[in-house]
Amino acid sequence: MVTDRRLDEVGKRLRGPLDALPTGSPEHSAALAEYRDVLTGLRNRPGGFWIAGPDPRAAEHALTGTVPLESLASVTLLSDGATRLVDRFQLADWRQILAVLDFFGPDELIRRVREAEAGDPDGRRWPRGKARDDATVLHWVLP
Template sequence: MPAEPGRENEDFAAAAAGAAVLLDGAGVAGAETGCTHGIAWFSSTLGGLLLSTITAQPARPLADCLADSIRVVRSLHEDSCDLTYRASPTSTVVAVRVGAGALEYVVLGDSTLLLADEDGKTTAITDQRLDEVGKRLRGPVDELLTGSPEHAAALARYRDALTGLRNRSGGFWIAGPDAQAAEHALTGVVPLENLASVTLLSDGATRLVDSFDIATWEGTLSVLSSAGPGELIRRVREAETGDPDGRRWPSGKAQDDATVLHWVLSE
């Protein structure tokens, strides 16, 4: 769901038999990207290619499939776009694939993979490097009211500094023009036995837990199981609307694109 009605959604999510992907596109707000296609094009094109690749090549590791897909997307627009530009479009990536009695996953950037077992125990897998870098830089932003001119100026400086640490040692890694980022993704394999559900969430959908601290992963799973993704996003929007200027929860943006794929493996 886009952050605001009528605004382009820069998240992308899709599923196929035994596989799913979720991407959260990003740029530098208000800045030129150097790309004539835009952030939503980047995330949807990369996401579609990645889903196609991981289903067509079931034996190829997911990180390798991600690197292949990044290279293909680069080839699609490197002749028309400036991919050396610091604000060139990027995207988080969460992808899962079932095979041989196990779930394989790859996570890059601050979107989340939420795994739940038959007993309701949850495990959240998130790439924390972006948040860790951000915490070192965003102090001046959080001291100001969201939406104020001063906040906008501080946010621009913060995002510019953050972009300078993108896909660098000591910084953070995210899908962009360089396929090398896939080598730094979090990867793993989880036995399907006792695994009840798999959920992919963009950071706009996890705000109740990791930004607002008013819900738990178990509570999130309960909402998804009883009422579905739409209700979870409704609750996020309700919280965001109740704090539009970031007095309670300092934030770079009052609302964010929010996307959830909830995959129930057993009934």
């Protein structure tokens, strides 16, 4: 598995004040705006993190890896909003996520993410910038 944790590492250094506040509160909104301003200064820069959307040259800094094709059963790509069950909420591990995808598909994974988000709308259990995040899942089962 290849996972880019650079944004997570930057975020951990900066999120303390933000995570202490209820999601959606005026104080949280102000802290979130400040946090985003700092992140903007670290985007697509050495020592920060890389996002290809605003600058395709960021792809030059992508983390890559190779594995033998015959060793794969599937290929899965998840946005950070779709990985919340594992990396933010810690309600599942990666094997469980793959089992959900294999047996029920992406819709079920996103449904579970939405259910967890709805169960903590103020971000008290799981501090986060947004009560709900966009979630994208591509799961390709290989023949």
